Each structure stands twice: as C-alpha cells, then as structure tokens.
Amino acid sequence: MARFGNANEHADWEAAYHVFTYANAVHQLLNRIETASANGGTTAVRAILHGAMALYLTRYLNVPPARIPGDDDQHLDDLPTEAETIRATLLDAFNRQQQVDEAARLVARHLTFGHSSQALIATLAGAVLREDAGFHAYQMLEAEIRQFTVWGDTDAGRNILVAVAQYLAAHSPTQRAALQTADIARRLMRGGELHQETGTP
Incomplete structure (x- = not known):
C-alpha cells in the first residue's frame, strides 16, 4: 500500500x-x-x-514502486516540525484532491520527529469520520490500527501509517453530507432550532 x-x-x-x-x-x-x-x-x-x-x-x-519518505529525507525539510501543526496540515491536505504524496510526507515528518503515533492515528480516525466514508475506509483504518499495534514504531509500522494516509488522501474530500446531518442532529438534541425565523420590521 x-x-x-x-x-x-x-x-x-x-x-x-x-x-x-x-x-x-x-x-x-x-x-x-x-x-x-x-x-x-x-x-x-x-x-x-x-x-x-x-x-x-x-x-x-x-511497478515502479512509489518512494516512501524516510527519516533522512531532505524533501521533508519544508514541512512543519510541531506535532499539532503537522496534524493540522495533514487534515488540511485531506481538504484537497490529489494530496496522496503530501499526506505521506506529513505522516513521515510526524514520525521522524518521534511525535505521538496515537495522536496521529486519532487524527487519521477523525479524518475518516468527517468524510462520507464507506465500509472500505473504516475497514482500512481498523486494519491499520491493528497492524500498527503489532509492528509498532518500526519501518513496517511506519509504512502502515503512511499507507493508510495515502489511501485516505486518495479518497478525500467527499461532500461530507453525513457530517452535516450529524451536526444538525447534535444541535437538535441540545435543544437548538433547525431554522430561525427572522423578525419582520
């Protein structure tokens, strides 16, 4: 992957x-x-x-195999170094089409600095939840979490996180209609109004 x-x-x-x-x-x-x-x-x-x-x-x-960004990769030097900024930039990449390589670079950058892999996984999970994701995206995320748990912070484990980010980037963004529906349902559960009538002059 x-x-x-x-x-x-x-x-x-x-x-x-x-x-x-x-x-x-x-x-x-x-x-x-x-x-x-x-x-x-x-x-x-x-x-x-x-x-x-x-x-x-x-x-x-x-064939030919895509290049995986690595620890000594100078092509990552233009990316942020702070964990939160990297993850925010990753989410921003998911807002645009054809950001597969950028997503891979950002994940590699995050891991290169030794930032929390659990926080990165949580960011990837959040990215799935905000999309109109189908069964495949959830199954891919679940497989990634299980396999990363086994492989941990090894080359194989890091490649798994790169792979799932690439897959999600290839399928993002969607229309995010499900997120809008969930937001409306949340507002209604909290007693909010779906529509507010404007007062007449």
Whole structure:
C-alpha cells in the first residue's frame, strides 16, 4: 500500500486495499484459531497461500514502486516540525484532491520527529469520520490500527501509517453530507432550532 504508484488508475486503490485488509483478517483469525489441530493448520495454510497469491497478482501496482519518505529525507525539510501543526496540515491536505504524496510526507515528518503515533492515528480516525466514508475506509483504518499495534514504531509500522494516509488522501474530500446531518442532529438534541425565523420590521 505504501508503495502504490500514483500512475495507477484510482480504482486500483481498491485492489491494494483488498489485499491489505485480507492479510489483516487472516492475521486476526490466526490469533483466534487452534492451530494445533490438523484441520486448523490446513485452513491457516490455505488462507496464507491465498493472501500470498493475491499479493503476487497485484504486484504490478507497485511497478515502479512509489518512494516512501524516510527519516533522512531532505524533501521533508519544508514541512512543519510541531506535532499539532503537522496534524493540522495533514487534515488540511485531506481538504484537497490529489494530496496522496503530501499526506505521506506529513505522516513521515510526524514520525521522524518521534511525535505521538496515537495522536496521529486519532487524527487519521477523525479524518475518516468527517468524510462520507464507506465500509472500505473504516475497514482500512481498523486494519491499520491493528497492524500498527503489532509492528509498532518500526519501518513496517511506519509504512502502515503512511499507507493508510495515502489511501485516505486518495479518497478525500467527499461532500461530507453525513457530517452535516450529524451536526444538525447534535444541535437538535441540545435543544437548538433547525431554522430561525427572522423578525419582520
């Protein structure tokens, strides 16, 4: 996911998404089944093989592989250094189309300075909630959180956070009509009025 090339068609994001979320689902299942039994072991091997083949078949999406911003990346020097500013800039990037590379750079910048990964994940979750997100976006976010919990602050863990930011940036912004509906519902629950009548002169 982190090496998904921007030259691909937009719909190809879903192919990469399916492989990532499938691999996460298999990982979660392997933590739950009894692999001691012959049947459980066979099922696990079959699931892993399917995931490996799906990854093999979609490798064309990473030819050539996109560059992942790194710790010693001078291309990040133009970005802010304060954690809150980086996260605010990331949310601003989600307000504009075609900010996949910018989102990746901002996440890398945040992690390079050792800022809180949990605060970054919360920002990404907030970005999903304000969009008219569908099942895929929520599933991608859930898989990212679970996998980052496993990998932590490693190269693989950082790549996971870069990947989900890229995916969300590729699908943002939406019309955010659901957010408007939720805001109206919140105001009504607090006793506010939906419409205020203007007084007549």
